[in-house]
Amino acid sequence: MADAICSNVMLDLETMGKGPDAAIVAIGACTFDIAAGKIGTAYYNRVDLATAVSCGGVIDASTVTWWLQQGDEARSEIAREGGMHIAEVLxxxxxxxxxxxxxxxxxxxxxxxDNVVLRGAYTRNGTSAPWAWWNDRCYRTVKALHRDVPMERLGTHHNALDDAISQALHLIAMLNPKEAG
Structure with a gap:
């Protein structure tokens, strides 16, 4: 499925804020097919925090404090050198x-x-998000309706790509349980 054109994307952001204008530090996403129960192509990039802030992203102290309490792998991934300019990542x-x-x-x-924050980053950078607003979907709502379906985390918790893949697999399990796995 890696080369197929998909109609579903799971998005996960790592940010330094909680509001709609939060400064983004990483974007992870994957395509997936609910009916086939498959994950497709993946996307991941880290953002240079200074560029996210210079382009209107906001940092809040409580989120920075929260990050300080997360695992070493997740913290070091967003802190290491080499993040790209927010405009390049977008x-x-x-x-x-x-x-x-x-x-x-x-x-x-x-x-x-996630969708709101990323859409806001596009707007602040003078462009439009690459999906139609009416195609925004809420994984958290589906999760609340299917509390009986456990989530299996893959990779590093709070790594944007690992979280996106874990969430997509969980969504497949909830919406098409016969194909999950």
């Missing part, structure tokens, strides 16, 4: 979406977080 994500999706439903963990 363009890169747009190119990835164009190559691997068509009229994608973009799932985020919370109706007011």
């Amino acid at each position: 363009r890169s994500f747009e190119v990835w979406m164009d190559r691997h999706t068509h009229d994608a439903e973009v799932w985020g963990n919370g109706a007011s977080f």
Whole structure:
């Protein structure tokens, strides 16, 4: 499925804030097919925090404090050198979406977080998000409706790509339990 054009994307952001204008430090995403129960292509990039802030992203102290309490792997991943300028990451994500999706439903963990924050970053950078607003989907809502379906975490918790893949697999298990796995 890695080369297929998909209509579902799971998005996960790591940020330094909680509001709609939160400064983004990493974007992870994967395409997936609910009916086939498969994960497709993946996207991951780290953002240079200084560029996220210079382009209007906001840092809040409580989120920084929260990050200080997270695991070493997750913290070191967002802190290491080499993050790209936010504008470059946004363009890169747009190119990835164009190559691997068509009229994608973009799932985020919370109706007011991942999709909203990323859409806001695009707006602050003078461009539009690479998906239609009516295709925003809320993974957290589905999760609340299927509390009996356990989530299996893969990789590092609070790594944007690992979280996106774990969430996509969990969503598949909830919406198409016969195909999960």
